[in-house]
Amino acid sequence: MPAKTFYLETFGCQMNAHDSEKVSGTLLEKGYTRVETPEEAGLVLYNTCSIRDKAEQKVYHRLQQFRREAGRGKIFGVLGCVAQQEGEKIFERAPHVSLVAGSASYTRLPEMLVELEAGSRRVTGLSLETEETFDTPFARRDNPHRAYITIIEGCDKSCSYCVVPFTRGPERSRSSASVLEEAARLAASGYTDLQLLGQNVNSYRDPSPAGWDFATLLARVAETPGIRRVRFTTSHPRDFVKAIVEAIDDHPVLCDHVHLPVQSGSDRVLERMQRLYTRSEYMCRIEWMKNARRSLAITTDIIVGFPGETGEDFEQTLALLDEVEYDSLFSFKYSPRPNTAAMAMADPVPEEEKTARLATLVEKQRAIQMRKNSALVGSVQEVMVEGRNQAGQWIGRTSQNRVLNFMGGSPAMGAYLPVRVMRAGPNSLAGEAT
Numbered sequence: 001m002p003a004k005t006f007y008l009e010t011f012g013c014q015m016n017a018h019d020s021e022k023v024s025g026t027l028l029e030k031g032y033t034r035v036e037t038p039e040e041a042g043l044v045l046y047n048t049c050s051i052r053d054k055a056e057q058k059v060y061h062r063l064q065q066f067r068r069e070a071g072r073g074k075i076f077g078v079l080g081c082v083a084q085q086e087g088e089k090i091f092e093r094a095p096h097v098s099l100v101a102g103s104a105s106y107t108r109l110p111e112m113l114v115e116l117e118a119g120s121r122r123v124t125g126l127s128l129e130t131e132e133t134f135d136t137p138f139a140r141r142d143n144p145h146r147a148y149i150t151i152i153e154g155c156d157k158s159c160s161y162c163v164v165p166f167t168r169g170p171e172r173s174r175s176s177a178s179v180l181e182e183a184a185r186l187a188a189s190g191y192t193d194l195q196l197l198g199q200n201v202n203s204y205r206d207p208s209p210a211g212w213d214f215a216t217l218l219a220r221v222a223e224t225p226g227i228r229r230v231r232f233t234t235s236h237p238r239d240f241v242k243a244i245v246e247a248i249d250d251h252p253v254l255c256d257h258v259h260l261p262v263q264s265g266s267d268r269v270l271e272r273m274q275r276l277y278t279r280s281e282y283m284c285r286i287e288w289m290k291n292a293r294r295s296l297a298i299t300t301d302i303i304v305g306f307p308g309e310t311g312e313d314f315e316q317t318l319a320l321l322d323e324v325e326y327d328s329l330f331s332f333k334y335s336p337r338p339n340t341a342a343m344a345m346a347d348p349v350p351e352e353e354k355t356a357r358l359a360t361l362v363e364k365q366r367a368i369q370m371r372k373n374s375a376l377v378g379s380v381q382e383v384m385v386e387g388r389n390q391a392g393q394w395i396g397r398t399s400q401n402r403v404l405n406f407m408g409g410s411p412a413m414g415a416y417l418p419v420r421v422m423r424a425g426p427n428s429l430a431g432e433a434t
């Protein structure tokens, strides 16, 4: 087995994907080489997600495939949310694993690597007691044009269905100076599209004396010379303030898109979810966005079949879809997770009912998206070129985060150009370069 080679597979959300970029950069900096398959690697890492049971089972399945490699010099490590949640239990279920570390311990990764290299059989990083964020100048970014910047890690909310406060620990914000410095460095290396990341970016609070809030930071990042687009995710409705919409109004570099997870349209369910806002408070935020100077795309997340969700509650969610007319949404069937308050809640919704509700929701949203996308036919949209599809079309993305596939021209990857929308589908647009 070649020494100092690693394979890293990532599951889950954008935060995990970007953590993996930072983990890769740290390993490369320490003299490791990345390889494409676990078979070729001396160190095999899985950066895991525990938001749903399925994602967790997938990791154990992967580990089982390599059980026989134990003792043959290959080192296995589990990172991320499953590592934090399961802790040392992972060693029982998969005895060939040597490293178990949650994201709050990644700052200790270089030390943990030294221990592993020195032959330690079991190394753990499971403490959640940290005030630090995982900052590294060595992140090995996967995309040459769009870069992610973590501005806040962890979460201080306690939504009753969510494992994140348990797996990622309490909120820690980065200093505004280090965020701006990273944005400037990225711009200088050719990135034009930035995405600010955090479990709840709205509760960003600059720990330095400047004490900026999220809206101030957003505006300042948008002023970075060379940056053409800035997005942010994820927002919590309770902390989403009007100043964020005002920053978008004032800075065209801030994309015409806000993702604001609602989870349910029923106050009763929102209360059981401990989401800390009512439907009418949420709608007040939607009104701010609908009154913005530019037309903002609004997207959301919805959970169907939360314990105790009645047919009437679900109808209220469907009515909310009509009221807001989301541009896109992610919908999920509720799945109970360990260490969450909802796990102990009575009144589970039967699986087949959850499936039926999800299908109804998806169908309704599809019709809304079809209608909204059709209204764009004939318009000219600026896209950033992201690639080429199998049909030979260029793949572009609009500021509203719509995929606009198009023909014509020979643009470079990462270029920005105007495209006329000729056709619309529920999930994408098609057009021609003007």
Ligand code: SF4
Pocket (backbone or CB within 6 Å): 155, 156, 157, 158, 159, 162, 163, 164, 165, 199, 200, 236
């Ligand atoms: S805001 Fe709620 S859903 Fe989001 S990460 Fe925190 S606890 Fe989870």
